[in-house]
Amino acid sequence: MALIGPAAPQPRAAQAFEALRIVVALLIFIHGAYRLTTGGVAIFGVWLDSIGFPFGYGWALAVTLYEWVGPALMLTRRWTSFAALGHAAILTLGLILVHLPAGWFVVGAGRNGIEYSVLLIASLLAIAWAWWPVRRADAR
Numbered sequence: 001m002a003l004i005g006p007a008a009p010q011p012r013a014a015q016a017f018e019a020l021r022i023v024v025a026l027l028i029f030i031h032g033a034y035r036l037t038t039g040g041v042a043i044f045g046v047w048l049d050s051i052g053f054p055f056g057y058g059w060a061l062a063v064t065l066y067e068w069v070g071p072a073l074m075l076t077r078r079w080t081s082f083a084a085l086g087h088a089a090i091l092t093l094g095l096i097l098v099h100l101p102a103g104w105f106v107v108g109a110g111r112n113g114i115e116y117s118v119l120l121i122a123s124l125l126a127i128a129w130a131w132w133p134v135r136r137a138d139a140r
Contacts, residue, residue: 017130021080024123025071028087032067040064051097063090080131088124091117 008016035041041064045057053059070083095117102112 017127020123021074021077021127021131024084024120024127025074027120028067029071032064032071035064035067066090074127077131081128081133084124084128084131088121088128091121091124095121 007013035044041060042057044060044064048056048059050056066086070087073079073083095114099112099114099117102114103110104115105111105113106116
């Protein structure tokens with residue numbers, strides 16, 4: 001699919017996707033590790049309870065553990081697409097509940113907006129597509 005200019009050479013494009021997969025997985029892992037090691041799971045759970053989620057602490061713990069397991073799967077290239085899609089779903093919910101009311105910008109013209117979430121979600125969807133299992137008919 002050519003838009004403007006030539007596509008990236010295939011070997012570089014593959015290397016770029018590998019780098020993207022690793023960086024995104026590490027960012028998500030660090031986010032969960034910080035929450036788990038600083039007592040943030042309880043705070044997250046209380047907040048989820050306050051907006052009407054039943055079992056807020058359980059959901060907060062599940063999301064935090066997924067932020068450890070999902071990146072490990074992505075880093076080892078196991079169930080990469082499904083791990084990325086799960087993270088995209090979690091981030092989409094966070095975008096709607098937390099960041100959308102703050103507008104677009106994370107810093108500068110605003111605070112805590114959706115731009116970083118949109119970038120991560122787009123990256124995760126690209127990773128999910130790149131590592132989606134290939135059917136035999138598609139491989140030919």
